[in-house]
Amino acid sequence: MELVTPDWGLVAWTTLAFLLLLFLLAKFAWKPIMGAIDDRERFIEDALLKAEAAKEEMSRLTNENEVLLKQARAERDLILSEAKKIKEQIIADAKEAAHKEGARQIELARVEINNQKAIAMADVKNQVATLSIQVAEKILQNQLKDQQKQDELVAQLLKEVKL
Amino acid sequence: MYLSHILNSKKIALSVILGVFLTFCTCKTFAIQHEEAHEAAAEAGHEKAEFDPSETILEHIGDSHYFHIGGHVAFALPVILYTDKGLETFSSSVFEHGHAAYQGKYYKYALVKDKVKAVTGEDKQIDQTASVYDFSITRNVISLWMSVLMLLVIFLSVASSYKKRTGKAPKGFQSVIEPDILFIRDDVAMPNIGYKYARFMPLLLTMFFFILINNLIGMVPFFPGGSNLTGNIAVTFVLAVVVLIVVNVNGNKYYWKHIFAPDVPFWLYPIMWIVELAGIISKPFALMVRLFANIMAGHVIVIALISLIFIFKTLAIAPVSIAFTLFIDVLELLVAFLQAFIFTMLTALFIGSAVEEHHH
Numbered sequence: 001m002e003l004v005t006p007d008w009g010l011v012a013w014t015t016l017a018f019l020l021l022l023f024l025l026a027k028f029a030w031k032p033i034m035g036a037i038d039d040r041e042r043f044i045e046d047a048l049l050k051a052e053a054a055k056e057e058m059s060r061l062t063n064e065n066e067v068l069l070k071q072a073r074a075e076r077d078l079i080l081s082e083a084k085k086i087k088e089q090i091i092a093d094a095k096e097a098a099h100k101e102g103a104r105q106i107e108l109a110r111v112e113i114n115n116q117k118a119i120a121m122a123d124v125k126n127q128v129a130t131l132s133i134q135v136a137e138k139i140l141q142n143q144l145k146d147q148q149k150q151d152e153l154v155a156q157l158l159k160e161v162k163l
Numbered sequence: 164m165y166l167s168h169i170l171n172s173k174k175i176a177l178s179v180i181l182g183v184f185l186t187f188c189t190c191k192t193f194a195i196q197h198e199e200a201h202e203a204a205a206e207a208g209h210e211k212a213e214f215d216p217s218e219t220i221l222e223h224i225g226d227s228h229y230f231h232i233g234g235h236v237a238f239a240l241p242v243i244l245y246t247d248k249g250l251e252t253f254s255s256s257v258f259e260h261g262h263a264a265y266q267g268k269y270y271k272y273a274l275v276k277d278k279v280k281a282v283t284g285e286d287k288q289i290d291q292t293a294s295v296y297d298f299s300i301t302r303n304v305i306s307l308w309m310s311v312l313m314l315l316v317i318f319l320s321v322a323s324s325y326k327k328r329t330g331k332a333p334k335g336f337q338s339v340i341e342p343d344i345l346f347i348r349d350d351v352a353m354p355n356i357g358y359k360y361a362r363f364m365p366l367l368l369t370m371f372f373f374i375l376i377n378n379l380i381g382m383v384p385f386f387p388g389g390s391n392l393t394g395n396i397a398v399t400f401v402l403a404v405v406v407l408i409v410v411n412v413n414g415n416k417y418y419w420k421h422i423f424a425p426d427v428p429f430w431l432y433p434i435m436w437i438v439e440l441a442g443i444i445s446k447p448f449a450l451m452v453r454l455f456a457n458i459m460a461g462h463v464i465v466i467a468l469i470s471l472i473f474i475f476k477t478l479a480i481a482p483v484s485i486a487f488t489l490f491i492d493v494l495e496l497l498v499a500f501l502q503a504f505i506f507t508m509l510t511a512l513f514i515g516s517a518v519e520e521h522h523h
Contacts, residue, residue, distance in 0.1 A: 002221075002225075002276065003221070003224070003225070003396070003459070004396050004455075005396070006396050006397040006400045007226060007278075007297070007395075007397045008296060008297075008397075009243075009296065009297040009298040009299055009301070009304075010226060010301065010303055010304065010395065010397035010398065011397045011400060011401055012298060013298070013300075013304045013307060014307060014397060014398045014401040015401050015404075017307050017308065017311050018369075018373065018401060018402070018405065020311070021311045021314060021315070021369060021373065022365065022366065022369045024315060025314065025315070025318055025365065025368070025369050026365035026366075026369070028319055028322060029315075029318035029319055029321065029322040030318075030364060030365040030368055030369070031365075032322045032325055032326055033318070033321065033322050033325050033340075033344060034344075034348075034361070034364060036325040036326070036329060037325075037341070037344065037345070037348075039329070039330065040330055043330055
């Protein structure tokens with residue numbers, strides 16, 4: 001019975017000590033400790049959320065990059081094929097132009113040649129005429145050196161002339 | 164570096180306070196001679212002083228006005244009495260380990276079954292006319308103060324390391340304490356109390372660690388242990404009263420409606436009131452008895468097992484006795500944690516039922 005009868009002195013001391021302990025620990029230990037734990041938990045949760053968001057952002061960026069890359073590739077192919085077409089066009093055009101120019105040049109050359117030929121021919125003709133006249137002159141001079149021949153000629157010429 | 168400085172200053176403070184305690188106490192090494200002389204006299208008178216295990220057990224699990232250190236060395240502790248005539252203070256060394264009576268200012272006192280009583284005459288008859296309240300610094304009070312001091316040193320240093328390492332992972336002793344705190348919060352307070360748990364955390368944490376450290380100190384058989392604080396009904400009584408007050412002060416309208424206007428026919432109300440009021444009392448009462456009985460029983464078993472050696476008066480029984488004591492000690496280690504947990508857990512449960520929003 002003695003064992004289960006509270007000793008009032010000890011009750012008083014325990015009450016005092018426990019309440020004092022409760023007060024001191026609540027004020028100087030539990031408050032900062034719980035505060036620090038809560039802060040840390042919030043920080044960790046925040047960090048995890050941020051990491052998740054960063055991961056999503058990352059995958060989004062990767063997808064975007066892939067799309068962009070695909071687009072870029074397609075564009076490049078398009079540009080290349082266009083360039084090829086243009087090149088062929090240019091080559092064809094150039095060939096044609098060269099052809100035309102060549103033809104024109106040839107034509108011009110021919111005209112020039114003809115001109116030169118005509119000039120040369122005229123020259124030759126002149127030369128020939130001059131030479132012929134000189135030859136004729138010399139022949140005439142030779143033939144008309146003596147009086148007889150001159151008379152003969154006149155006679156002949158007179159014969160020819162029919163009145 | 165700074166932290167160790169703080170710890171050092173706390174160690175200094177601790178030793179200073181311990182020193183102050185000890186100056187109040189007078190170490191009675193000379194009591195040895197007296198004791199031996201008495202035993203010699205007793206042996207001369209009777210055949211041989213018979214070993215009484217139940218007396219030994221009661222002496223060990225009860226409170227004492229001496230703090231036994233070992234062998235015949237014991238501290239005499241201050242006696243503080245509040246009598247109907249006034250306050251009396253003296254050292255318990257005047258009782259000479261219960262053999263002598265002491266004439267105080269107002270009454271004559273003697274130790275009767277380890278308790279200070281006012282007595283009349285030489286034959287130590289208890290004086291029924293005197294009302295004497297004993298507020299002595301007993302062994303349990305010293306142990307109580309030491310445990311409070313230990314808790315303060317531990318948790319204030321942990322709190323300071325939390326302040327210094329804001330936002331960082333716990334380190335050192337902090338990482339021993341943090342899982343316990345989180346356990347109380349996540350597995351005891353939150354599921355039982357609900358979202359209003361934060362207000363009750365200081366009480367639950369203080370209760371848990373107070374009970375735990377006193378259970379553990381109680382398991383140490385020598386100084387600074389040797390006391391049986393949580394196995395003392397006065398201590399568990401105070402804890403239970405704290406629970407009673409906290410639960411009923413925080414009871415909301417649903418809680419009180421459940422007690423005074425439950426969903427039964429009105430003519431049953433008087434019976435229900437009696438039942439519910441008994442319930443209010445019986446819940447903390449069960450807490451009080453559970454903790455007290457568990458811890459006390461552990462101490463009783465350990466001392467009984469050790470007593471076997473003296474009952475059989477042979478050393479041959481010692482190995483058996485020690486083996487069983489070791490087993491019980493390991494069990495008691497479990498019980499120390501378990502009882503601290505159960506007490507805190509049930510407190511949280513009672514608080515939870517008082518602050519619950521929707522009562523069916």
